[in-house]
Amino acid sequence: MIPPAVPAALHPLVAAFLADRDGVRTALRHYGSPLHLVFPQVFTDNLTALGSALDTAAVRHRICYAHKVNRSATFARTAAHAGIAVDVASAGELRAALSAGFRADRIEVTGPKGTALLRAALAAAVTVNVDNLWELATMAELARPDPPAPVLLRVSGFAGSSPSRFGIDLAEVTTALELLVRHRDRLRLLGFAFHLDTAATTERINAVGDCLELIERAYGHGLAPTVLDIGGGLRQVFAADATGYDAYDHALRAGLLGRGPAMHWGNNTFGYHLAEGRVHGGPVFHKYANTEPAAATLAELLAAPLSGHGGRALGTVLTDNLLDLWLEPGKALVDHAGITVAQVEFVKQAGNGATLVHLDLSRDTVTAADQEVLIDPIVLADNVDTRPAGVYFAGHLCLERDLITQRQVRVAQLPSPGDPVVFANTAAYHMDLSATQAGMHPVPAKVAVLHRDGQFVLCHDADYRPGQR
Numbered sequence: 001m002i003p004p005a006v007p008a009a010l011h012p013l014v015a016a017f018l019a020d021r022d023g024v025r026t027a028l029r030h031y032g033s034p035l036h037l038v039f040p041q042v043f044t045d046n047l048t049a050l051g052s053a054l055d056t057a058a059v060r061h062r063i064c065y066a067h068k069v070n071r072s073a074t075f076a077r078t079a080a081h082a083g084i085a086v087d088v089a090s091a092g093e094l095r096a097a098l099s100a101g102f103r104a105d106r107i108e109v110t111g112p113k114g115t116a117l118l119r120a121a122l123a124a125a126v127t128v129n130v131d132n133l134w135e136l137a138t139m140a141e142l143a144r145p146d147p148p149a150p151v152l153l154r155v156s157g158f159a160g161s162s163p164s165r166f167g168i169d170l171a172e173v174t175t176a177l178e179l180l181v182r183h184r185d186r187l188r189l190l191g192f193a194f195h196l197d198t199a200a201t202t203e204r205i206n207a208v209g210d211c212l213e214l215i216e217r218a219y220g221h222g223l224a225p226t227v228l229d230i231g232g233g234l235r236q237v238f239a240a241d242a243t244g245y246d247a248y249d250h251a252l253r254a255g256l257l258g259r260g261p262a263m264h265w266g267n268n269t270f271g272y273h274l275a276e277g278r279v280h281g282g283p284v285f286h287k288y289a290n291t292e293p294a295a296a297t298l299a300e301l302l303a304a305p306l307s308g309h310g311g312r313a314l315g316t317v318l319t320d321n322l323l324d325l326w327l328e329p330g331k332a333l334v335d336h337a338g339i340t341v342a343q344v345e346f347v348k349q350a351g352n353g354a355t356l357v358h359l360d361l362s363r364d365t366v367t368a369a370d371q372e373v374l375i376d377p378i379v380l381a382d383n384v385d386t387r388p389a390g391v392y393f394a395g396h397l398c399l400e401r402d403l404i405t406q407r408q409v410r411v412a413q414l415p416s417p418g419d420p421v422v423f424a425n426t427a428a429y430h431m432d433l434s435a436t437q438a439g440m441h442p443v444p445a446k447v448a449v450l451h452r453d454g455q456f457v458l459c460h461d462a463d464y465r466p467g468q469r
């Protein structure tokens with residue numbers, strides 16, 4: 001049996017670029033293979049969609065692009081040019097943000113920080129989103145008055161949320177507030193922040209409710225916070241529709257139980273647990289099932305009723321209390337804004353009967369944190385003989401584990417050496433999070449693709465300047 005197809009959702013601009021076969025082949029010829037391509041115009045479209053959800057709810061807001069999602073200078077410059085803010089999580093990202101053109105008052109530093117990063121943040125006069133009491137005490141020691149350093153307190157420990165290694169536990173917030181009061185000449189509390197890696201509006205609204213209470217408590221201490229920062233976590237849409245994902249998942253589970261052909265390589269169960277003739281639990285690739293665009297989730301959140309506030313919508317409560325909503329979207333801003341292209345080196349049959357399509361890149365280059373990707377790579381084959389087949393894509397490292405897909409993938413026809421293979425939607429964490437230089441293979445080039453005057457124009461990621469022709 002040939003596996004069900006799980007087609008990737010593509011932005012129309014990316015679809016048009018792929019439809020123009022010469023586009024991909026020209027890019028490969030100029031920049032080599034494999035290659036990461038980023039589409040700043042898609043980034044801008046995502047930003048517009050989030051911005052209009054916020055404008056519709058009429059909330060005062062600040063969008064901070066979470067730089068960690070991708071090292072791309074193109075995305076950082078596009079964000080700076082659009083006038084939004086940025087969330088940086090290392091000294092390297094802070095330098096990148098400054099050189100991308102963000103002013104200090106548009107930069108916040110998040111994540112866990114050591115003394116060196118705290119010093120760098122203070123020297124650059126950016127906002128520090130404080131992770132813990134040690135950071136806050138160190139800031140109080142290092143900061144100088146006139147003006148006091150702007151800080152947000154990241155909190156965690158909300159009822160119903162999974163435990164987090166980040167943030168100040170709700171039970172410790174009083175200590176933090178007392179410290180802020182003692183050092184009010186050096187530290188200025190802007191507000192409270194959290195980050196939840198969940199799609200669930202109920203969980204987020206619960207955290208918002210707790211933070212609004214903290215804002216009131218801070219006022220009780222004579223402080224005047226005005227910001228509620230809800231972090232990132234808005235989801236991406238990977239699959240073209242839910243049908244392909246569901247059909248594949250069904251076939252995969254049947255194969256795991258031996259009630260259908262195996263879709264899995266070796267003993268991989270993708271997080272599923274098999275017991276008593278049944279498949280239990282959830283798969284590691286569950287995020288690929290989402291079909292709700294980030295802007296819709298955000299609109300739902302802004303309209304969600306807050307129980308402690310007479311059931312008024314979150315957006316209304318923020319506006320009525322003159323509060324600013326800050327967001328730190330990473331993956332939602334780069335959704336569909338990047339692809340990775342590799343080339344087929346050869347096709348072979350393995351001893352277990354599987355067909356292996358060997359590519360010139362490794363699993364790490366296109367996979368986030370080693371989680372199986374549940375959308376199909378796109379083969380741009382020259383071969384016109386369209387006979388669908390089920391294949392595994394294999395990487396170029398000399399390691400058994402370097403199978404790019406540990407699941408069988410449907411392809412429209414078997415590719416030949418040199419054919420390009422496209423991995424869709426790799427801009428968020430897939431491209432950069434775990435790419436290694438194992439085997440002394442070079443890191444793929446990163447190139448910006450622009451659509452101008454009806455044509456696609458390419459330039460090195462580092463050379464891209466928004467607004468310049």
Ligand SMILES: Cc1ncc(COP(=O)(O)O)c(C=O)c1O
Nearest residue numbers: 066110195232233328329330331
């Ligand atoms: C503090 C913080 N903000 C924002 C983000 C970006 O999250 P996402 O890409 O899910 O929007 C992260 C991701 O880890 C984070 O840790």
